[in-house]
Structure formats: C-alpha cells, structure tokens
Amino acid sequence: MYRTVKDGVMCKLKTAERVGITSDTWTSVAKESYMSVTAHYIDELWNLVSYVLQTTEVQTDHRSVSLAEMLTKAMEEWGLLSKDPAIVTDNAANMIRAVEITGLTHVGCVAHIINLASQAGLKLLNVARLLGRVRHIAKFFHRSTTATRILKEKQKLNAHKLKIDVVTRWNSALEMLERFLEQQPAISAALLSPEDVVRALKPMKTATQVMSEEKCPTLSVIAPLHALLLKEMTSLPEDSRVVKDMKDELKKNLSTRYVNQKDMLYVASAIDPRFKALPFLNEEERDRTFSRLQTEAQDAAADEVDGVEEEVEPQPPAPKQFKQSSALESLLGEAYRPQQEVGPQKTKAAEAEDEIKRYRARRPAGLQDNPLIWWRENEKEYPLLARMAKRYLCVPGTSITSERVFSTAGDIITAKRSCLTPGHVNELLFLQKNLSIPE
Structure with missing residues (x-):
C-alpha cells in the first residue's frame, strides 16, 4: 500500500512547477530522533496540494552537515531538486545552516519568530514577576480542593478553571492571563493588572492563528503581517512602563527578522x-x-x-485545406483567399x-x-x-505542517508501541497523511 501511494504522489509531484518544503526534527517517546519533510505545490486547477513525504530517523548527530545530507537525499529521492524548492524551517541555527549548505532558498517559520519575540517580551523582569504571581495563584487553586470549591461559589455560572502556563509556549502565558482576568472579581487578588500585557500580546496571537492556515497561501502574508506587528509594537504615550518596555523588546526582536x-x-x-x-x-x-x-x-x-526550442525543432505550419465548394472558389480561391493577419510580435x-x-x-x-x-x-x-x-x-510561511506530523506521530508511537521500527513509522505516517487524498 505504501509503495502504491508513494508512486502516485511522485507522479503528481512531477507536474509541479515549483515546490515549497517544510522540515523539522523531533524525538519520539522511544527516544528516537526523526526528521519530517513535507511538500506543497499549486496544481493546474490552482489548488494548494500538500503531502507528507517522509519521516526519517536521524541516525547521526544533529549537526548542520548531517541534516543537510538528509535534506539533499530526500530532495533527490522525490525528484524535487529540479523544482527550485524553497525550504521553510524553524530558526534553529543548525537547521538554518543546513539549508544554507544545500544552496536552496530558506524561509524562516513566522510562527516560530513570533514565539521567539513573544518569549523575549515575557522575560522582562516586571512581566516575569507578574506571570509568577498569577501562576502561583493558579497553582494554589489547582492544589486546594477547599479553595477551588469556594472559588466556584463566587464564580459566574459555567466559569472556566484557571490555567497554568507552559514555559515553551508563549501563548499559554497569554491564555493564563486571560483566564485570570475572567475570574479576577472572584479571586479578588491585589495584583498588578495583566490587562495591558494581554492587550500587547493579542496581535501576536492573532498573527499566529492567521499563519497556521494551510488551505490558503501564507508566504505572501509574511511581509504585511511583519510590518503590522512592528507598527503594533510601537509604544504609545499612554502605555505603562511595563507595557512600553515589553513592546520595545518585541519590536527590537522582530526588527532583526527577514532582513535578508x-x-x-x-x-x-x-x-x-x-x-x-x-x-x-x-x-x-x-x-x-x-x-x-x-x-x-x-x-x-x-x-x-x-x-522548447532545444527539445522540439519548430516546424512550419501546415497549409490549411480549403474545400472547393464552388466554381468561383476553384477559379479565384488562391488570389482572394483571406490571409492571416500578422502583427508585430511583442518581446x-x-x-x-x-x-x-x-x-x-x-x-x-x-x-x-x-x-x-x-x-x-x-x-x-x-x-x-x-x-x-x-x-x-x-511556499508556506510556516513549518507548522511538519510540526503537525509530530502530533500524529504521538498517536502512533505510544508507550505500548515504542518498538515500531523507523521504517514502519515512516510508512504509517505517510499513509495516514496521504492515503485519503482524493484523486
């Protein structure tokens, strides 16, 4: 089944004029490292077509030279080097250098750039202190059943539970603050208000959601979105000192992106x-x-x-055959036959x-x-x-397609299926992503 579907995908990729590639690395529950590669192109009917090409075990180290060899091998196997591929990855130094070694066009994942810029803003002293206070309160209510019961009595009907952020996900900090503001009257805590921080990060969250789309092209969105975020991160006179510092840090980080x-x-x-x-x-x-x-x-x-000139030698057009439908045409046809108009050819x-x-x-x-x-x-x-x-x-604007492979892989490589061979992992992921694609 894998070979049949793979042959079909390879045939379809041959029709692409250009392909966009995303790639990323991840580690399974069995502590095995993999690299995923996806391909995207626009078909004859102007549909954006996406395929997960392969999920290959990284048997060596994660140095840029090794990753470059894996990328080149994947491009050769799928016949994509002649398609002028542009590769989208996160902003890890080894991935950027790996693409440079291949000599192919590289685009940094805008979602990863937004994450890096937002993390830089969240690390400011006053913001980190605010997050620590909110996190401490959220953990307290998570641990104490009595406090949780009292909080529910004071909350509105069907109120949501407080959230705790995850260090590696900047948007989880935003969601934690949003949930805290929702429940703040019930908590009645005397804290520095997180409203300004939420307002400062809101454009970053919206931008991430926009760039996560797959059905619509996203490379063309990067430039206007980047310009908008730089404008949104310009501090205003009415901003508090915390918000001003945060916006300045975000703008500084964003200004260094996509320069080349x-x-x-x-x-x-x-x-x-x-x-x-x-x-x-x-x-x-x-x-x-x-x-x-x-x-x-x-x-x-x-x-x-x-x-075209190299492949097919141009032939003179064959003379059009006219029917001898009347005696007049038979006599005077050659002299009075309409001639094809030939205008000046544009360069x-x-x-x-x-x-x-x-x-x-x-x-x-x-x-x-x-x-x-x-x-x-x-x-x-x-x-x-x-x-x-x-x-x-x-060309996609993010490497989210590759990262979504990780989520699917988590459902395949579980604790009870941790002995799957890398070859079977690749085939299972390939079929899961590509088998249901309509002809």
Whole structure:
C-alpha cells in the first residue's frame, strides 16, 4: 500500500512547477530522533496540494552537515531538486545552516519568530514577576480542593478553571492571563493588572492563528503581517512602563527578522492580489518590487521558450485545406483567399511590462478572498504573472505542517508501541497523511 501511494504522489509531484518544503526534527517517546519533510505545490486547477513525504530517523548527530545530507537525499529521492524548492524551517541555527549548505532558498517559520519575540517580551523582569504571581495563584487553586470549591461559589455560572502556563509556549502565558482576568472579581487578588500585557500580546496571537492556515497561501502574508506587528509594537504615550518596555523588546526582536529575505517576501506579496497595493512600502520600494517581479516573469518566459526550442525543432505550419465548394472558389480561391493577419510580435519584456501595468491598475482582491481562486479566474489575462504566482504562493510561511506530523506521530508511537521500527513509522505516517487524498 505504501509503495502504491508513494508512486502516485511522485507522479503528481512531477507536474509541479515549483515546490515549497517544510522540515523539522523531533524525538519520539522511544527516544528516537526523526526528521519530517513535507511538500506543497499549486496544481493546474490552482489548488494548494500538500503531502507528507517522509519521516526519517536521524541516525547521526544533529549537526548542520548531517541534516543537510538528509535534506539533499530526500530532495533527490522525490525528484524535487529540479523544482527550485524553497525550504521553510524553524530558526534553529543548525537547521538554518543546513539549508544554507544545500544552496536552496530558506524561509524562516513566522510562527516560530513570533514565539521567539513573544518569549523575549515575557522575560522582562516586571512581566516575569507578574506571570509568577498569577501562576502561583493558579497553582494554589489547582492544589486546594477547599479553595477551588469556594472559588466556584463566587464564580459566574459555567466559569472556566484557571490555567497554568507552559514555559515553551508563549501563548499559554497569554491564555493564563486571560483566564485570570475572567475570574479576577472572584479571586479578588491585589495584583498588578495583566490587562495591558494581554492587550500587547493579542496581535501576536492573532498573527499566529492567521499563519497556521494551510488551505490558503501564507508566504505572501509574511511581509504585511511583519510590518503590522512592528507598527503594533510601537509604544504609545499612554502605555505603562511595563507595557512600553515589553513592546520595545518585541519590536527590537522582530526588527532583526527577514532582513535578508525581504525582497523575496515583497515579491510574494505583490503577486498576491490581496496585497498587491503594498501599502506597507513607500512608492520607491513598490516600484522596485514590481520591477523585480517583471524581470523574473520575462526571464522565466524566455527560459521556457529556450527550453522548447532545444527539445522540439519548430516546424512550419501546415497549409490549411480549403474545400472547393464552388466554381468561383476553384477559379479565384488562391488570389482572394483571406490571409492571416500578422502583427508585430511583442518581446517578453514588453509583455511582462504590459501585464504588470494592467495588474497594478486593477482593484485589489478582498482580504477574505482566496488568491488561488483569483488567479484561476485571471490566469489567461496575466499568463506571465500567473506563472510567478504559482512559484511564490506554493511556499508556506510556516513549518507548522511538519510540526503537525509530530502530533500524529504521538498517536502512533505510544508507550505500548515504542518498538515500531523507523521504517514502519515512516510508512504509517505517510499513509495516514496521504492515503485519503482524493484523486
């Protein structure tokens, strides 16, 4: 069954113009280390297709050279090196370096970047002290049945229990504060109010939820979302000292991200009909972004023409056969037969420039619209740009797809099934993720 489904997936991947790859490493309950690899591309009908390709045991160390060899081997096995893959990983130094060694395009997972920035803000002294107080109260009510009973008597009907945060998940701290605020009248605790901290972190939570989507392209969302978060993290005069320090720390952390990838992210946003106005850039940056898009579009078109000329030698068109339906046509047909109009042929550069002008002049799509559906409906009007859309919008903005494999693996590799071989783990995960995909 595994071989049959794998052959089917490989055949479908051959039709992809470009693929986006996500990869991450994890450790099973049996203390075995694995690397997962997923692939994403846009098919002929402008559907975003995703596959879990493999879950391979990391038999050596986790150094970047070893991980780079595993990534390269996976790309070769699935025939993806010719698809100009872009790899999305978390921001671990060994993963970043591993992708650099392969020479492929790397995109940092925006959800992981939001996590790192939020963790930096939560480590500020006053914020950490606040979290410690709320955590201490939550633990007290979790331990004491008597206190819990009294709290329930003072709570509203169907009130939720207090939550305790998890150090590795920044959003759990936000959820703990939100739940504490919900129950604060019942707790009646004299603490520094966490309302401002909750308000400061709210945009980060919303951004994480947006980037967790899989059915809609997310690479194009990174640039406008990053600009919005930088704006939201600008401190205001009415902010308290704690909130001001927290916003400054978050903004400082976010400002260091995507410095070397901004040109690619700007082009990805420009090719998305929702964000093509690029309001987060100045006029000079917008023009430069579309100039780059125009250059890439005409180069891709020229490469395609060159490839066709190398493979198939052009043949002169066969003369059209006309029916001798009348004596008049038989006598005068050759002289008066309508000739095919031949107008001046546009160069690829001119075609790309014309498409860019018409595309920019058109009204942007709504934020609720799916950009793939928009391109499916307008592919014939902008053929060169449509090809660029497939190249950029197939790349996910996060490595969440790989991380979701870990959750599924946790249901497969349990304490009672900890002796599964790595080969069977790979096949089970592959089938679980890919077998139900409709033809």
